[in-house]
Amino acid sequence: MNSWLNYAVGMQAILLFSLLLSFSFWGQEFNYRNYTDQLCSPGFHGRGYVNAGDSIAAEFIAQNFKDIGLMPITESYFQPFEFSVNTFPGEMLVYTDQDTLRPGIDFLVAPTSSGVHGTFELIHFSYYKLLSIDQQEIHLSKNEALLIDLSGIASDTLLLVKKKLNELALFFPILELSDKKLTWSVSQDANKYPYIIISKEAFKEVPAEIHLDIDQKRLVSHVAKNVIGFCPAKRKTKKTLLISAHYDHLGRMGRDTYFPGANDNASGTAMILYLAEQLLAKPIKFNVMFVAFAGEEIGLLGSKHMSLQSPLPLEDLRFMLNLDIMGSGEDGITVVNSTLFPKEFDLLKSINAKKKLLKEIKPRGPAANSDHYYFTQAGVPAFFIYTMGPNKHYHDIDDRYEALSFAAFDELNTVLLRFLKSIK
Numbered sequence: 479m480n481s482w483l484n485y486a487v488g489m490q491a492i493l494l495f496s497l498l499l500s501f502s503f504w505g506q507e508f509n510y511r512n513y514t515d516q517l518c519s520p521g522f523h524g525r526g527y528v529n530a531g532d533s534i535a536a537e538f539i540a541q542n543f544k545d546i547g548l549m550p551i552t553e554s555y556f557q558p559f560e561f562s563v564n565t566f567p568g569e570m571l572v573y574t575d576q577d578t579l580r581p582g583i584d585f586l587v588a589p590t591s592s593g594v595h596g597t598f599e600l601i602h603f604s605y606y607k608l609l610s611i612d613q614q615e616i617h618l619s620k621n622e623a624l625l626i627d628l629s630g631i632a633s634d635t636l637l638l639v640k641k642k643l644n645e646l647a648l649f650f651p652i653l654e655l656s657d658k659k660l661t662w663s664v665s666q667d668a669n670k671y672p673y674i675i676i677s678k679e680a681f682k683e684v685p686a687e688i689h690l691d692i693d694q695k696r697l698v699s700h701v702a703k704n705v706i707g708f709c710p711a712k713r714k715t716k717k718t719l720l721i722s723a724h725y726d727h728l729g730r731m732g733r734d735t736y737f738p739g740a741n742d743n744a745s746g747t748a749m750i751l752y753l754a755e756q757l758l759a760k761p762i763k764f765n766v767m768f769v770a771f772a773g774e775e776i777g778l779l780g781s782k783h784m785s786l787q788s789p790l791p792l793e794d795l796r797f798m799l800n801l802d803i804m805g806s807g808e809d810g811i812t813v814v815n816s817t818l819f820p821k822e823f824d825l826l827k828s829i830n831a832k833k834k835l836l837k838e839i840k841p842r843g844p845a846a847n848s849d850h851y852y853f854t855q856a857g858v859p860a861f862f863i864y865t866m867g868p869n870k871h872y873h874d875i876d877d878r879y880e881a882l883s884f885a886a887f888d889e890l891n892t893v894l895l896r897f898l899k900s901i902k
């Protein structure tokens with residue numbers, strides 16, 4: 479969709495228009511590109527917690543489940559659950575007398591940061607001084623903040639320094655100068671003091687004082703929703719496959735900056751809908767439960783909740799495919815848990831070898847890095863699949879729809895469909 483249209487019309491019109499474009503009212507295939515683009519648009523607010531972006535996404539996904547013909551398992555498509563989350567809904571200003579820093583480019587606010595409104599004199603600490611000093615020995619007045627330059631530190635030392643800084647952040651305002659790529663995340667907790675991570679390149683010279691104007695709000699019991707849809711098997715059975723992708727991302731960091739989360743994981747949300755459409759048209763010998771998980775980025779909370787409160791008994795789940803980061807694929811895919819389930823991994827590889835679809839299918843052992851984790855722990859056999867390629871935008875403001883190549887989307891879709899049809 480044209481970007482001028484995004485801004486020119488209201489949210490409802492966008493949704494309606496996208497539904498008309500996306501779905502096969504006139505027999506055309508599910509438009510996964512358009513669907514991904516929609517989920518990354520400003521009206522979804524980065525599918526986080528500012529402006530209820532995650533709820534807007536949940537409604538959109540449930541409506542799409544309904545439109546293609548997935549059925550709800552309970553009385554609705556939603557499985558709600560609660561958690562606390564630290565958010566930055568308003569002002570996000572960091573500036574000196576010389577420079578105004580750009581959110582997401584020149585600086586990030588640490589996910590656990592408090593809000594702050596004031597001018598601070600910067601007290602420089604070297605990292606070795608920081609490591610050798612106790613918190614009780616540091617005395618700052620009300621309008622002073624610690625400034626620590628972390629550029630050029632070896633990675634093992636950096637871990638130590640970071641740990642110390644996170645402890646000190648309970649007692650003092652902290653500014654960290656970094657020469658690393660800025661990578662954001664989201665936290666349940668909030669500290670008492672602000673913690674800002676500033677790119678070293680942001681300053682021509684390090685200033686003596688800095689102005690901070692940052693609004694912050696911790697939501698104590700935020701309600702998020704997993705979205706669950708069901709596609710029955712060809713013949714009646716209890717045996718079910720689970721196909722999942724998380725739809726949540728990091729949301730907004732201040733009023734004007736959002737993290738679109740295109741590769742992570744609007745792309746996977748599109749892949750499960752594409753598979754749903756294909757399996758509804760041609761059912762297989764398993765039922766398939768499709769789940770768009772909430773709360774992944776804050777610590778796999780949606781999948782953890784569902785692994786404890788599954789609408790179908792876990793013992794009926796024959797296999798789980800969790801899909802995250804589906805937007806590249808130039809270098810093939812990685813399969814987490816492949817070493818735990820060698821039979822299924824061989825099946826996946828032989829399907830690919832026959833048709834020469836993906837460049838590589840790389841094995842990887844178990845890892846607690848996406849929504850398969852708690853299901854694996856609960857005894858459900860599972861793979862977590864992600865694509866590999868040159869797109870390195872991850873948890874930053876440049877993980878945009880426009881940066882996705884979809885280099886192996888159709889090929890991977892073919893491999894996954896055949897896998898689902900062939901699994902015993």
Ligand SMILES: [Zn+2]
Nearest residue numbers: 742743802803
């Ligand atoms: Zn992800």
